[in-house]
Amino acid sequence: MTIGSKHRSSGSAVRLAVLGLGIMLVLPLFIYGCKTMDAVTNIGTSFGKSVGMISESQAESISKSSKAVARSFEDFTPEQEYYIGRTVGAVIINKYKPYRNKKANAYINLLGQTLAKASDMPETFNGYHFLILDSDEINALATPGGLIFITRGMLRCCRNEDAVAAVLAHEIGHVQFKHGLQAIKKSRVTSALIILGTEGAKTFGKEDLASLTETFEDSISDITSTLVNNGYSRKFERQADIAAVTILKRVGYDPNGLVNMLKVMEKKLKPGSPDFAKTHPSPASRIADIQKDIGKSAGGKVPKARHARFLAALGNN
């Protein structure tokens, strides 16, 4: 008691400092508290499941109420995005045929990979790659991670390199915004993460692999049916057009390339056909929106050498 009173004289400044340091110490505990709860829920869920204490649906609702609910497409790593994209691409090629023209495909890759460098997501897990599809349909498709397809029909809507650049830049925009991944139903993302969470206690069992593959299959079909049948929302298409204008400007192309391509497309699209007419807003409405950003202009003349290489690669398309 008496010794304590000696220390009381050390002044209020010291006490304040101690109080401050104490708060600094305790505060992180509250912040970490959320994470710890997460871990507890997770371990509890997997343990309960393995001894048959709770049902699958209960396990799901427990996980959902904790961390999984906050999780979304953004939690897929670029590596997982890449594997999703590969299979979406394989399904697309299964539906269409590749255009076996080395020169044309080399040109599309040179142009496309140059454009991709100017996007806000210039690097993906295994990079951007482009392929022409041997189809008269007017279509272009992008998979998560950067495999991009363009049909010969779509290339015929492009009168010059700036117009082809515009189509590819629009598709790069979809990759950049991860629109493909967002087509995956949320329930699938949740179940994929639950499988991964419960996997911890054991090695990657056959059952887990089978159910993960099932979720994978469903995710692929969510994406392909959006790409091929339903199309993205108007908002996503607008985002991709805005990204396209940005990319074109950054590389030095005339953003009117996009408008000019849409004008040709408008004439060529047949209402009710199973391509862009079905999955995209009308060219006229897209033009109106784009011109709000870049103004109305016929666009400048394409330099001679640029036009010559466009004709050499795609002139006979």
Added chain:
Amino acid sequence: MIKFKTSLIIFLLICLNGFPTFAAEQKMMSIQVKKGEIRSTPSFLGIIVTRLSYGDRVYVQEERGPWVRVGLQSNSSKGWIHNSILTSKKIVLNPGAKDVQASASSDELALAGKGFSKQVENEFKEKNPNINYAWIDKMEKFVVSQKRIKQFLKEGELSPKGGF
């Protein structure tokens, strides 16, 4: 005396807690793509200083828009890298069961080869033998060099600006 002891303990705890944080002040990041390139300038046209692979760790020196100046701990290489290549997470290349458990409760870890992975793709292929990946593998081999991009820009009278 009790108060003094308590404050001393609190102080010591702070020291124990706090010092590692100060020591680890340097911001570390990981390469989240298959191959990354460090360049001499913050541009895709900059000279490639060194190449990195998935999971490699770098420390951050400076950020300029989407470009980050990084250094390697393994050697003295320094240079610029685009932020789309980087993640603040630590990537575990060959994760075991413990890593899976740890990653479930942490946002600091990413597991390579887990979730939708090569293994799942193989399983999918087995179930769907009609889907052919040959052209996907071919497509992935279409890689354009930095030299070709420079030529392509020059020939086409294209002068990239901001963000390239």
